Amino acid sequence: MLRIECPCCGLRDHDEFRYGGDASVMRPAHDDPDPQAWYRYVYIRANPAGLHREFWQHVIGCRQWLVVERDTRNHAIASVELARQLSARKSPARKPPA
Amino acid sequence: MARYSAFSIFRNALSGQKNWQRAWRAAEPKPSYDVIVIGGGGHGLATAFYLAENHGIRNVAVLEKGYVGGGNVGRNTTVIRSNYLLDGNTQFYEFSMKLWEGMSRALNFNVMFSQRGQLVTAHSADQLDSFSHRANVMRLNGIDADILDREDVRRLVPYLDFSDTARFPIHGAIFQGRAGTARHDAVAWGYARAADGHGVDIIQNCEVTGFLRDGDSIVGVETTKGRIGAGKVGLAVAGHTSVLGAKAGLELPIESHVLQAFVTEPLKPLVDHVVAYGADHFYVSQSDKGGLVFGGNLDGYNSYAQRGNLGVVREVAEAAIALMPCISRVRLLRHWGGVMDMTPDASPIICPTPIEGLFLNGGWCYGGFKATPASGWCFAHTIATGKPHPLIAAYGLDRFRTGHTLDEAGAGPSAWLQ
Numbered sequence: 001m002l003r004i005e006c007p008c009c010g011l012r013d014h015d016e017f018r019y020g021g022d023a024s025v026m027r028p029a030h031d032d033p034d035p036q037a038w039y040r041y042v043y044i045r046a047n048p049a050g051l052h053r054e055f056w057q058h059v060i061g062c063r064q065w066l067v068v069e070r071d072t073r074n075h076a077i078a079s080v081e082l083a084r085q086l087s088a089r090k091s092p093a094r095k096p097p098a
Numbered sequence: 099m100a101r102y103s104a105f106s107i108f109r110n111a112l113s114g115q116k117n118w119q120r121a122w123r124a125a126e127p128k129p130s131y132d133v134i135v136i137g138g139g140g141h142g143l144a145t146a147f148y149l150a151e152n153h154g155i156r157n158v159a160v161l162e163k164g165y166v167g168g169g170n171v172g173r174n175t176t177v178i179r180s181n182y183l184l185d186g187n188t189q190f191y192e193f194s195m196k197l198w199e200g201m202s203r204a205l206n207f208n209v210m211f212s213q214r215g216q217l218v219t220a221h222s223a224d225q226l227d228s229f230s231h232r233a234n235v236m237r238l239n240g241i242d243a244d245i246l247d248r249e250d251v252r253r254l255v256p257y258l259d260f261s262d263t264a265r266f267p268i269h270g271a272i273f274q275g276r277a278g279t280a281r282h283d284a285v286a287w288g289y290a291r292a293a294d295g296h297g298v299d300i301i302q303n304c305e306v307t308g309f310l311r312d313g314d315s316i317v318g319v320e321t322t323k324g325r326i327g328a329g330k331v332g333l334a335v336a337g338h339t340s341v342l343g344a345k346a347g348l349e350l351p352i353e354s355h356v357l358q359a360f361v362t363e364p365l366k367p368l369v370d371h372v373v374a375y376g377a378d379h380f381y382v383s384q385s386d387k388g389g390l391v392f393g394g395n396l397d398g399y400n401s402y403a404q405r406g407n408l409g410v411v412r413e414v415a416e417a418a419i420a421l422m423p424c425i426s427r428v429r430l431l432r433h434w435g436g437v438m439d440m441t442p443d444a445s446p447i448i449c450p451t452p453i454e455g456l457f458l459n460g461g462w463c464y465g466g467f468k469a470t471p472a473s474g475w476c477f478a479h480t481i482a483t484g485k486p487h488p489l490i491a492a493y494g495l496d497r498f499r500t501g502h503t504l505d506e507a508g509a510g511p512s513a514w515l516q
Contacts, residue, residue, distance in 0.1 A: 001408055002399075015409040019399040021353075035499075043351035043442055043498045047340035049402040072354070072402045 002070075005080050008062040020055025022046065023067045023083070049073055055083060099295035102206055121287060122294035125301050130327030131159045133481055134319055135334055136306050136342065138162025140171035140282075141459055141466065142334035143289035143300070144474020145481070147205075150296030152475070153482035158298045159328075160290075161321060163305035167286035170337055173404075173436035174467040175359050175393045177372050177381060179216045179277035180241055183232045184506050186492030187445065188239050193489055194472030195241075195276060201471060207288030209280045214383070216277035216372035219251065219258070219421070221266040225376055229272035236274070244273040255373060257424050265420050266377035277372060279383050285470060309346050315454035316346065332457040332481050334473075337437035338402070339447075339460030346453055351442050351498050352461055355396045356435040358406035360414065362428045364388030373421070380417035389431060392418060396438070396464075406435040438463055443503035448477055449486055449494045457481050458495065463507075 002014035022045050028037040049072055056066045065083040070076070100106060100119055110118060133149055135142045138160045149155040162168075178198055180191040202208050220226040226245070233243035247270045252260050258268060290300055301323065310318035310325060318327040335342050343350045365388050374381040382392040394414035397406050411433060419426045439461045441447060446469065447461040459477045462469065476487035486494065492504050 013409075014399075014407070022400070039499050040349070044349045045340070045351065045353050046344070047350070047353050047400065048344075049338070049341050049354070052400055054400065072400050074403060075401070 002075050002077075004056060004058075004066070004068060004077065006058050006061060006064070006066065007080060007082055008064055009058060012058070012061060014056070016058060016060040017056040017066075018059045020057055020065065023053040023055045051078060099291065102208075121291040122300050125159070125294075125299035127159060127161075127301050127304065127321070127323050127326050128299065130318065130329075131299070132157040132329045133332065134158070134326060134328035134330075135160045135332045136319065137169075137334035137336075138166045138286075138290070138300060138302065139169045139334065139336070140285050140289065140470040141336065141462075141473045141477070142332075143286060143293055144470050145332055145334055145459070145477045146298045146300075146474075147289050147293040147296065148475045148478035149482060150293060150298055152478060155482055156297040158293075159326065160293065160298060160300045161304045161306055161319070161326075162300070162302045163322075165302050166290050166300065167283050170436045170438070170462075170466060171286045171470070172283055173359060173434060174282055175381065175383070175391050176279040176282045176467060177216065177277070177383065178211070178280055178468040179274055179372070180468075181216070181218075181232065181236060181243065181272065181274045181277065182506060183235050184504055186504050187506050188235060188241070190472055190476075190489045190493075191468065192239060192241050193475075194469050197471035197475065198280065198468075199276075201280075201285075201288070205288040205292045207284060207291060209284040209288050210386070211278065211280040213276050213278040214371050215273060215275045216374065217246065217251070217254065217271040217273040218374040219268050219376040220270045220272070221377040222269060226270045229270070229376075233272055242274055242276050244275070246271045246273050255369075255371065257368060258373070258421055259423050261423075271376075279372060282467060285467075289470075289474070306342060307345075309456075316456045328455075330455050330457065330481050332459060332477060334459045334477065336439045336446075336460045336462040336466055339439045339458070341402075343458070343460075346451075346456055348451060348453065348456075348458070350447075350460075350495075352439045352447075353400055354402055355398070355438050355440050356401040356403060356406050357393065357396050357438050357464055358410055358414070358433055358435045359391065359393045360411070360433040361385070361389040361391050361431050362425070363431050365390065365428065368424075375417055375421045378417040378420065380414060380421060382418065382422070390425065390428065393464075396440070397435070401435075402437055404435045404437055406433065442498060443505040444507045445504040446473070446493050447495050448473065448480065448490045449496075450480060450484060451495065 236243035308320035441461040479487040
């Protein structure tokens with residue numbers, strides 16, 4: 001069983017969590033008119049065989065969203081952080097209306 | 099290549115069955131080939147066979163990083179069916195079914211194709227309505243399909259839960275009599291042997307580590323056995339398409355997920371058909387050795403590990419017992435995992451790529467085994483002519499960009515989004 005060290009609840013079985021997919025995907029700005037940017041946001045995934053940053057939500061626990069760094073080849077977990085603490089993952093700033 | 103026949107068994111019996119030749123040569127790579135197919139699974143081997151058989155392209159190599167049959171072609175639950183609803187899928191999978199029906203003869207190899215029939219149970223009047231829709235589409239395309247009511251289902255498969263306490267009572271089922279199973283290893287071996295008979299080099303333990311380029315074109319591959327030149331390169335490495343695609347510079351709408359399969363201890367004959375549970379994700383057939391072979395959902399997170407987690411074992415067992423309470427005391431013998439390319443619409447991708455000289459066959463999600471012959475046939479055509487075969491017109495990589503997704507199952511890597 002995959003086990004995730006939740007920053008709030010400690011080491012828990014992964015079936016307490018819900019998977020939220022690739023955490024490195026960045027949403028384009030709301031007013032981004034480029035269809036290519038939206039296409040990449042919705043569909044394109046790096047899908048690495050190796051370290052993968054991904055969201056998990058501790059649904060049967062503290063209900064926090066986490067960002068977990070896990071090796072997709074052997075499930076070894078390198079780091080777990082609260083998603084809201086990750087200032088690096090800010091959406092691009094919205095452009096002011098013209 | 100010596101033909102297999104009753105006579106050849108008899109003749110070899112005279113020498114104690116000791117003089118059979120290898121089914122295919124242990125080839126070492128030549129400096130270059132007209133076509134290199136990466137991936138010695140069912141799809142790659144079938145592609146090489148049809149390149150030689152249908153298009154006369156015999157200077158072909160199949161590069162396999164492990165051994166033939168060690169990937170998903172040897173890990174699936176062997177179900178073959180053509181009960182698809184959407185245009186593009188319906189015709190492709192029926193073409194595949196027709197190739198299955200002639201495969202043992204075409205390959206001179208017994209793939210033990212058993213058309214035992216497949217049914218999917220319906221658990222509400224609405225679900226049965228949607229199955230009628232599907233059955234009508236199938237029949238209009240010349241595919242056999244029947245709608246069964248509850249009593250029909252009870253006569254066919256009396257071991258399902260027809261009690262008053264069934265969590266999801268059975269209302270009926272959709273049935274395809276020509277569906278069934280095949281011996282999956284034999285499919286890999288049969289295609290390997292037949293391709294080798296046409297002069298195709300099958301090179302095992304040869305991992306592709308990069309691509310050779312001339313300008314923007316791909317002109318060969320770097321491997322653990324050295325550089326090999328190629329006029330064209332076909333990728334048939336479902337499960338690892340993203341890994342090799344990244345080496346070629348392709349951005350792909352694919353996530354790799356692990357799907358588990360299970361086999362129980364051998365039982366006396368019980369399950370005569372392939373039975374799929376319409377109220378959950380569970381499907382079961384019985385092997386010739388007597389084991390119940392079944393599968394269920396993905397583990398649900400990106401994975402390249404060919405093993406799954408116990409949570410899914412429990413979920414699948416729960417679904418199994420909800421449908422077939424009689425197997426609650428049967429012991430599980432083995433369970434294993436295979437790595438799936440999951441596309442956002444759960445349909446495959448077979449097409450030329452924007453990179454000159456590179457062709458893509460992947461994204462098979464849960465359902466690649468049944469497609470093996472048609473995938474090889476159409477991919478060979480695509481590589482030989484440079485244009486997609488008409489049967490795979492709907493499987494282009496561009497469909498995500500243009501909004502022409504083929505969302506048959508609502509079962510991509512994030513099914514909850516669909």
